[in-house]
Amino acid sequence: MSATGTQIPVARPLLGEWEIEAVRRVVQSGWITQGPEVAAFEAEFAAFVGAGHACAVSNCTTGLHLALKVVGVGPGDEVITVSHSFIATANAIRYCGAVPVFVDIEPEGFNIDPGLVAAAITPKTKAILCVHQLGMPCDLARIVALGRDHGIPVVEDAACASGSEILWDGRWERIGKPHADIACFSFHPRKLLTTGDGGMLTTNVAEFDAKLRLWRQHGMGVSDVVRHGSPRVIFESYPELGYNYRMTDLQAAIGRVQLARLPGLISERRRLADLYRDGLSQIDGVTAPAEKPWTRSNWQSYCITLPERLDQASIMQTLLDRGISTRRGVMNAHREAAYGEQGSHRVSGDLSRSIAAQEKSIILPLFAQMTEAQLAFVVESLQQACSASSTPASRLLSAS
Numbered sequence: 001m002s003a004t005g006t007q008i009p010v011a012r013p014l015l016g017e018w019e020i021e022a023v024r025r026v027v028q029s030g031w032i033t034q035g036p037e038v039a040a041f042e043a044e045f046a047a048f049v050g051a052g053h054a055c056a057v058s059n060c061t062t063g064l065h066l067a068l069k070v071v072g073v074g075p076g077d078e079v080i081t082v083s084h085s086f087i088a089t090a091n092a093i094r095y096c097g098a099v100p101v102f103v104d105i106e107p108e109g110f111n112i113d114p115g116l117v118a119a120a121i122t123p124k125t126k127a128i129l130c131v132h133q134l135g136m137p138c139d140l141a142r143i144v145a146l147g148r149d150h151g152i153p154v155v156e157d158a159a160c161a162s163g164s165e166i167l168w169d170g171r172w173e174r175i176g177k178p179h180a181d182i183a184c185f186s187f188h189p190r191k192l193l194t195t196g197d198g199g200m201l202t203t204n205v206a207e208f209d210a211k212l213r214l215w216r217q218h219g220m221g222v223s224d225v226v227r228h229g230s231p232r233v234i235f236e237s238y239p240e241l242g243y244n245y246r247m248t249d250l251q252a253a254i255g256r257v258q259l260a261r262l263p264g265l266i267s268e269r270r271r272l273a274d275l276y277r278d279g280l281s282q283i284d285g286v287t288a289p290a291e292k293p294w295t296r297s298n299w300q301s302y303c304i305t306l307p308e309r310l311d312q313a314s315i316m317q318t319l320l321d322r323g324i325s326t327r328r329g330v331m332n333a334h335r336e337a338a339y340g341e342q343g344s345h346r347v348s349g350d351l352s353r354s355i356a357a358q359e360k361s362i363i364l365p366l367f368a369q370m371t372e373a374q375l376a377f378v379v380e381s382l383q384q385a386c387s388a389s390s391t392p393a394s395r396l397l398s399a400s
């Protein structure tokens with residue numbers, strides 16, 4: 001069907017005239033670095049998730065670094081998290097000089113198993129970094145309670161979860177309120193809301209927010225915006241070691257447009273995810289991702305699990321041959337060479353479910369512009385790929 005290249009991409013950002021207009025406005029203003037657009041985007045994002053404070057940063061990875069630092073993670077400390085995540089989750093812990101302690105994921109889905117966290121706690125544990133993997137909220141209620149019981153702060157890696165919701169005290173609330181101490185979002189193009197690169201930190205702790213704002217801008221006591229606007233000469237000072245982790249006004253202007261579109265985008269994705277679930281129920285052995293009664297996913301990625309008998313790479317290749325682009329499921333940091341070094345991490349318990357998830361899951365195409373016909377074609381192709389590769393005879397047939 002497609003020697004000429006991919007026809008159904010795995011994801012596709014929704015960008016258009018509104019974003020172009022927003023950038024034009026900023027370019028014409030003459031102020032393109034962190035300034036009024038960033039401030040407006042922060043206010044709008046905080047209102048969207050219901051947070052007291054939102055601080056924009058250059059990406060979610062730098063945001064995670066600052067979030068861990070602000071809750072007190074430092075050299076020699078331990079942070080409990082999952083290996084089964086994008087590598088940035090664990091890397092951010094190492095940027096603090098701390099050691100990631102990996103626990104396994106739940107039997108169903110791709111999120112941290114809260115039942116394994118308590119056993120991983122030691123006197124060195126300074127934080128729990130939980131991930132809302134692929135946009136599906138993790139069991140925050142249990143993790144936040146655990147953190148509270150042990151006096152350990154909880155940071156949410158909400159990179160994928162812009163617009164996802166969780167049932168909290170009987171009310172649906174957006175991820176990022178935040179329900180733990182700080183939540184970190186990503187605006188990379190693989191996520192739903194994109195600014196090219198970008199991130200946002202939300203918290204209700206004013207002192208945290210003040211520190212984050214200081215550190216993201218070189219630890220500079222007086223910002224360039226304030227100096228620029230001042231009728232009197234001001235000299236800035238640098239009370240603490242800081243970083244350049246800023247978002248630009250060009251990015252923030254795009255983010256504001258994207259944020260306004262997000263609820264519509266998510267309802268479309270939720271409609272498509274329902275169609276996937278119905279279609280996939282026809283395919284023997286394939287497990288569709290499922291929401292718990294207390295979660296509403298933004299379906300940033302739609303990740304299915306294959307039965308033991310099927311080979312991930314060959315199913316993906318069969319789909320690619322038909323013009324359907326897929327990705328393997330989430331990686332595991334501890335299996336990468338960057339984590340081969342002694343002392344780079346610690347494993348608590350075993351990570352067999354994390355490994356199985358990496359080897360047996362496939363992310364199917366899902367994007368707001370996707371048509372029902374495209375979705376049906378993906379389901380039909382997957383069905384054929386699954387039945388073709390289960391017996392050698394039919395594999396020959398399908399190849400002819």
Ligand SMILES: *Cc1c(COP(=O)(O)O)cnc(C)c1O
Nearest residue numbers: 059060061086088159186187188
């Ligand atoms: C994408 C992602 C990140 C990194 O986000 P960037 O904005 O690219 O730095 C971190 N954690 C998870 C779970 C992600 O999916």
